[in-house]
Amino acid sequence: MSTFQDLGLQDHLLQAITDLGFETPSEVQEKAIPVLLTEERDLVALAQTGTGKTAAFGFPMLQNIDVDSRTTQGLILSPTRELCLQITNELKQYGKYCKGLNVTAIYGGASITDQAKQVKKGAQIVVATPGRMKDMISRNMVDISKIQYSVLDEADEMLNMGFYEDITDILSHTPEDKSTWLFSATMPKEVATIAKKFMFNPIEITVGHKNVGSKNVSHEFYLVNSRDRYLALKRLADANPNIFSVVFCRTKRDTQKVAEKLIEDGYNAGALHGDLSQNQRDLVMKSFRNKQIQMLVATDVAARGIDVDDITHVINYQLPDEIETYTHRSGRTGRAGKTGVSMVIVSKSELRKIKSIERIIKKQFEQKEIPSGMEICQVQLMSLANKVHDTEINHEIDKYLESINELFEDTSKDELIKKFFSVEFSRFYNYYQKAKDLNIEAKHSSSRDGERSGSSTRYFINVGRKDGYDWMSLKDFLKAVLELGRDDVFKVDVKDSFSFFNTEKEHEQKVLDFFTDFKYNGRFVNVEVSTDRGGGSRNRKKGRRNDKRNRKGGNRSDRSRSEVRTSKGSSRPRRSRRR
Numbered sequence: 001m002s003t004f005q006d007l008g009l010q011d012h013l014l015q016a017i018t019d020l021g022f023e024t025p026s027e028v029q030e031k032a033i034p035v036l037l038t039e040e041r042d043l044v045a046l047a048q049t050g051t052g053k054t055a056a057f058g059f060p061m062l063q064n065i066d067v068d069s070r071t072t073q074g075l076i077l078s079p080t081r082e083l084c085l086q087i088t089n090e091l092k093q094y095g096k097y098c099k100g101l102n103v104t105a106i107y108g109g110a111s112i113t114d115q116a117k118q119v120k121k122g123a124q125i126v127v128a129t130p131g132r133m134k135d136m137i138s139r140n141m142v143d144i145s146k147i148q149y150s151v152l153d154e155a156d157e158m159l160n161m162g163f164y165e166d167i168t169d170i171l172s173h174t175p176e177d178k179s180t181w182l183f184s185a186t187m188p189k190e191v192a193t194i195a196k197k198f199m200f201n202p203i204e205i206t207v208g209h210k211n212v213g214s215k216n217v218s219h220e221f222y223l224v225n226s227r228d229r230y231l232a233l234k235r236l237a238d239a240n241p242n243i244f245s246v247v248f249c250r251t252k253r254d255t256q257k258v259a260e261k262l263i264e265d266g267y268n269a270g271a272l273h274g275d276l277s278q279n280q281r282d283l284v285m286k287s288f289r290n291k292q293i294q295m296l297v298a299t300d301v302a303a304r305g306i307d308v309d310d311i312t313h314v315i316n317y318q319l320p321d322e323i324e325t326y327t328h329r330s331g332r333t334g335r336a337g338k339t340g341v342s343m344v345i346v347s348k349s350e351l352r353k354i355k356s357i358e359r360i361i362k363k364q365f366e367q368k369e370i371p372s373g374m375e376i377c378q379v380q381l382m383s384l385a386n387k388v389h390d391t392e393i394n395h396e397i398d399k400y401l402e403s404i405n406e407l408f409e410d411t412s413k414d415e416l417i418k419k420f421f422s423v424e425f426s427r428f429y430n431y432y433q434k435a436k437d438l439n440i441e442a443k444h445s446s447s448r449d450g451e452r453s454g455s456s457t458r459y460f461i462n463v464g465r466k467d468g469y470d471w472m473s474l475k476d477f478l479k480a481v482l483e484l485g486r487d488d489v490f491k492v493d494v495k496d497s498f499s500f501f502n503t504e505k506e507h508e509q510k511v512l513d514f515f516t517d518f519k520y521n522g523r524f525v526n527v528e529v530s531t532d533r534g535g536g537s538r539n540r541k542k543g544r545r546n547d548k549r550n551r552k553g554g555n556r557s558d559r560s561r562s563e564v565r566t567s568k569g570s571s572r573p574r575r576s577r578r579r
């Protein structure tokens with residue numbers, strides 16, 4: 001194994017490395033740094049998250065640029081604002097002894113003129129998100145016509161996010177003879193295409209197996225009913241009192257909702273997603289880094305590449321749509337030689353996804369049981385006991401001790417301990433004493449295949465043939481707006497002025513939430529849970545009757561009441577809706 005000295009780095013960079021506490025280069029650094037320092041060549045590096053890619057391109061770039069010049073010489077493109085700031089900070093630390101170094105971050109959601117000013121001051125290195133970069137180029141706020149190094153960091157994610165055109169556009173403003181360094185955790189077709197198109201005979205570096213997660217992470221799944229997802233999350237948190245975790249949800253909406261519920265329920269939680277302002281996101285990240293937030297609920301995009309040490313658990317509240325994303329999620333934990341746990345809360349219909357993930361990460365999941373209420377009480381009690389045991393005495397208390405002692409004069413030590421712990425224990429006990437078992441049996445792991453189980457929801461929607469839909473086009477429309485997969489919307493029954501369709505029960509909340517206040521072509525599209533089971537002859541007759549009625553120009557109120565279960569009599573929690 002080599003040392004940083006062996007890689008050929010200059011003294012002032014080595015000094016910064018010592019300050020940072022890096023002892024030996026990581027594999028990607030060991031392979032990339034010497035080449036990038038000595039050869040003006042393109043490079044493609046594949047390495048999982050947390051392997052030190054920033055330093056792998058950062059140090060060579062810092063050593064190769066001319067800090068006495070004020071020309072922009074290096075451009076680093078990264079997918080998100082958070083990542084952009086993180087790389088900028090990291091580079092500033094690496095280059096803390098480079099006198100005159102100016103690294104500027106360019107990203108959306110903050111003042112463009114301020115950023116332009118920063119660049120004008122003579123930024124040798126610009127770290128940017130593609131959207132804002134393109135914007136600034138078109139306004140002549142930044143000149144990248146003389147750059148010598150361009151880095152595409154987290155290239156797979158940038159392409160996932162649809163930045164292909166932006167990247168192409170940006171690179172067309174850069175000189176032909178620059179070097180391009182592409183870093184990615186995975187190598188999907190799109191990344192290979194970019195490499196082919198923009199790079200000349202690149203050196204290829206692969207660290208570890210492609211797409212394989214960290215060795216230090218163990219993977220667990222918990223099988224529950226979809227409607228118990230949130231309760232399961234709470235239990236997992238309660239069963240791990242010192243949890244410091246990222247909780248991944250699929251949509252911004254779910255992210256916000258889960259975080260809000262957790263906060264309401266007394267957890268130190270925060271949300272991180274793209275609908276928050278830059279300022280809000282910065283605040284959340286700051287609290288998370290300071291560990292004031294124990295559970296950061298985040299979307300994949302917002303959390304991509306975020307590097308916070310000591311994350312104990314990654315919780316997949318929902319599995320990602322693309323199973324490859326799972327690797328990125330679980331890579332948030334088990335960093336810097338520590339161990340971590342990646343937990344997945346799954347419903348039966350998602351079980352086969354677990355199998356696919358196992359193939360990708362080349363590791364087995366362990367099926368675990370959601371802890372029972374009493375187990376949690378015990379864990380909490382012992383955690384408190386340990387905390388009390390390890391607490392250093394604060395002697396400021398001494399002056400109040402006399403009156404406290406007086407109060408407990410007749411209480412034995414035994415009794416005192418019991419009373420003391422009851423304070424905390426009762427809180428959990430009262431909550432959990434009647435808690436049900438959330439675990440369910442997996443009978444057939446492939447219940448999705450073949451006939452659907454009874455766990456689907458039938459909906460009424462107030463658009464139909466009159467609006468130009470047939471079952472196929474309505475299905476396509478629903479899949480698109482709800483961002484659901486190919487088979488997730490089924491039994492689509494289009495009537496004249498309304499229709500029915502089904503989804504798995506687990507999507508019910510998502511569907512209903514999405515169509516709260518949803519307007520299409522200038523009118524409200526209303527979706528409600530229907531009692532029509534989609535197949536029974538009685539119901540079908542009813543449907544036909546309604547069909548006729550509606551053909552006479554009837555509107556929503558013409559519908560037979562029995563068709564629709566309104567939020568009142570329904571078993572699901574009420575949601576607020578504006579009419």
Ligand code: ADP
Pocket residue numbers: 021022023024025026029047048049050051052053054055305307336
């Ligand atoms: P990646 O981009 O591959 O996900 P990062 O560049 O964000 O990884 O690095 C992950 C973490 O490891 C950072 O906190 C970084 O400071 C640290 N790190 C990088 N290189 C080393 C090293 N050689 N020794 C110890 N820590 C390192």
Ligand code: MG
Pocket residue numbers: 053054153305
């Ligand atoms: Mg990185």
